[in-house]
Amino acid sequence: MTSFTKRVLEIIAHIPSGKVMTYGQIAKLAGSPRGARQVVRILHSMSQKYKLPWHRVINSKGQIGIKDEELFLVQKLSLESEGIKFIGRNYINLDEFQYHPSLYERDG
Template sequence: MLPFTERAVKIIKEIPAGRVMTYGQVASAAGNPRGARQISRILHSMSAKYELPWHRIINAQGGISTPTDGEEKGGLQRELLEGEGVEFMRNGKVDLTVYRWFPEEEFI
């Protein structure tokens, strides 16, 4: 596993229940500020194998980035986040000032 991928997996695994990070935020903390798409690929290909809490990663606007293959995954993501106590605003987004998590310095 590449060092960036290893750091990203570690960061994602540490996000506590009821908190979120953005794709870009994880990428930056893992060492590549322009690697948001890489985080998406990591989540897609490694979530099951590494038991990643994929649902805790949202877009920079606080929204759920539903894949183009349908709405089901986006609905599940919202359901999982709400189950952890994350509240969605009327516009369907998460208030990042309330729910965003910042990893400890050890990750960076």
């Protein structure tokens, strides 16, 4: 496993309930500012194995990026159960709900 992958897993595992992070934000914190698609692949292939809170990761527009309707609803309901409010069907106000790890946590 690469150090980037390990860092991505660690960052996602520490997103607190009621907060979200974006794929790009995670990639940048993990050391690859242009690695958002890699974050998507890591989430897709490792979420279950590492019991990651995958539902707390969204796109840079503040939207759920999943196209499958059933998985979309699972993610939306999971976020709503943590107190995250949606604007319309699929928009989360990042100013209110985006998680920004402290400097100490980023150096972890």
